[in-house]
Amino acid sequence: MTKTPVSVIGLGRMGATIAEIYLREGHPTTVWNRTPAKAEPLLAKGARPAATVAEAVAASPVSVIMLADDTVVRASLESATSELDGRTIVNLTTGRPDEARELGDWLAGHGAEYLDGGVLGVPQTLATPESVIIYSGSTAANQRHGEIVAALGTARYLGADHGLASLNDMAILSGMYGLFSGYFHSVAMVDSEGFKAAEFTKDLLIPWLRSIVDVLPTLADEIDSGDYPVNFSNLDVNVAGIENIMRTSRSQGVTDAPLVPLRDALAAQQEKGHGEASFSRAVEELKSSE
Ligand SMILES: NC(=O)c1ccc[n+]([C@@H]2O[C@H](COP(=O)([O-])OP(=O)(O)OC[C@H]3O[C@@H](n4cnc5c(N)ncnc54)[C@H](OP(=O)(O)O)[C@@H]3O)[C@@H](O)[C@H]2O)c1
Structure with missing residues (x-):
């Protein structure tokens, strides 16, 4: 079965491991990072490069974001507003409930579905049951792309309110x-x-x-x-x-x-x-x- 194409935005310690997991699982994977050199090991394993966040969002129906904080996430997505319509954004960056709700509303205004989550784990435990991913937001996006979250560990969906996972x-x-x-x-x-x-x-x-x-x-x-x-x-x-x-x-x-x-x-x-x-x-x- 063809796997859902996924884009990974942010290739720090967590993001690079997440991209590797999707590649290993056979998802066509597009990657973006502010410092492009960090993408190179992933490109060697078959990832496709995106030159901008907008290009990454456009490349896949679902994008997984793992950046330093939610201020960086918002700024990055603001550079991609033209590509957001019809996409699903899964943001696993650690953040606060108010930031998650604000981002959910803003993304809805641009036609995108939003899932907000947090990872209870470290890069080494990702994709094992030991890592727990709590997430909440769009029920439709969860039905469509819940497997993208589940690939990263034990996934716990907490409901439609974008702020519940961060809380x-x-x-x-x-x-x-x-x-x-x-x-x-x-x-x-x-x-x-x-x-x-x-x-x-x-x-x-x-x-x-x-x-x-x-x-x-x-x-x-x-x-x-x-x-x-x-x-x-x-x-x-x-x-x-x-x-x-x-x-x-x-x-x-x-x-x-x-x-x-x-x-x-x-x-x-x-x-x-x-x-x-x-x-x-x-x-x-x-x-x-x-
Ligand atoms: N590490 C863990 O064990 C762990 C566990 C659970 C949750 N988390 C959460 O996961 C998130 C990422 O953590 P991490 O350990 O992967 O951090 P990290 O290795 O420091 O990576 C941070 C990422 O954010 C990017 N970034 C920072 N400032 C930016 C900016 N102004 N514009 C664009 N990109 C920017 C960095 O890009 P550059 O490469 O260009 O610097 C890098 O891709 C955090 O929210 C953290 O709380 C981490």
């Missing part, structure tokens, strides 16, 4: 940075007594964090119920625990700053009379922030 992407990355914040703080604490990060991380921290990840679905059920029943520990116990960690941290000469926002959220819920509820009630406090 989920940003939320997942927030979870990741929360983990890094706690990680860097814990390493700084033990470093104050000369413990090496490697040993502490491998032998002590990782086994504990792995077991904690398994607790999250139970916390999710508490949150979804809206009642915050206690399965593990209540809010009072956690405020006291966090304050102990903060005191220890300060007395070791290490800032307690990474823990302040969580302690404050839990303490605010305590003040509202929820000390006996599960500590997952922190979510209620975060939701009420401006």
Whole structure:
């Protein structure tokens, strides 16, 4: 069966790997990059060169974009407005929901269907189930070109609203940075007594964090119920625990700053009379922030 021709716009670390995957899968593949030299290894493997973004968009019914950010994406597409009518644009560049919605409206105004997505993976894991591609936007484009996204990993379509994928992407990355914040703080604490990060991380921290990840679905059920029943520990116990960690941290000469926002959220819920509820009630406090 003939494979859908695809254009790949942006051949950085991710884009070049994406183009390689389409070539390997037998899609006629056209490529464009600001720095043309990066296209050369792909041309040697059978990709067709496009001299401009407009040429790339015109070459295929669907274009996959992987550029530095959504400002660059918008500027690149603005140079191709004459070719957008009837095309599908799949933008996998990491961006915000407001940018995705704006781009979706702008593309619709030029007759193009739009899918916006984010990649939870690295170049090395693309095209394996380990890479998850979350995306949202035009249902018609998803029906027609969903396979183009699915070729890059485990594809999860989240609905017609262009902003939904970026919202989920940003939320997942927030979870990741929360983990890094706690990680860097814990390493700084033990470093104050000369413990090496490697040993502490491998032998002590990782086994504990792995077991904690398994607790999250139970916390999710508490949150979804809206009642915050206690399965593990209540809010009072956690405020006291966090304050102990903060005191220890300060007395070791290490800032307690990474823990302040969580302690404050839990303490605010305590003040509202929820000390006996599960500590997952922190979510209620975060939701009420401006
Ligand atoms: N790398 C990862 O592991 C990873 C994982 C998940 C998501 N992402 C996301 O994927 C996107 C690309 O990341 P990457 O790692 O592939 O980045 P990268 O290797 O730095 O590539 C950036 C791409 O953007 C192009 N670009 C930058 N500024 C431009 C401009 N003003 N005009 C035209 N083109 C421009 C670059 O062109 P030149 O070659 O000419 O510089 C290059 O093609 C980002 O949104 C990133 O957040 C990356």
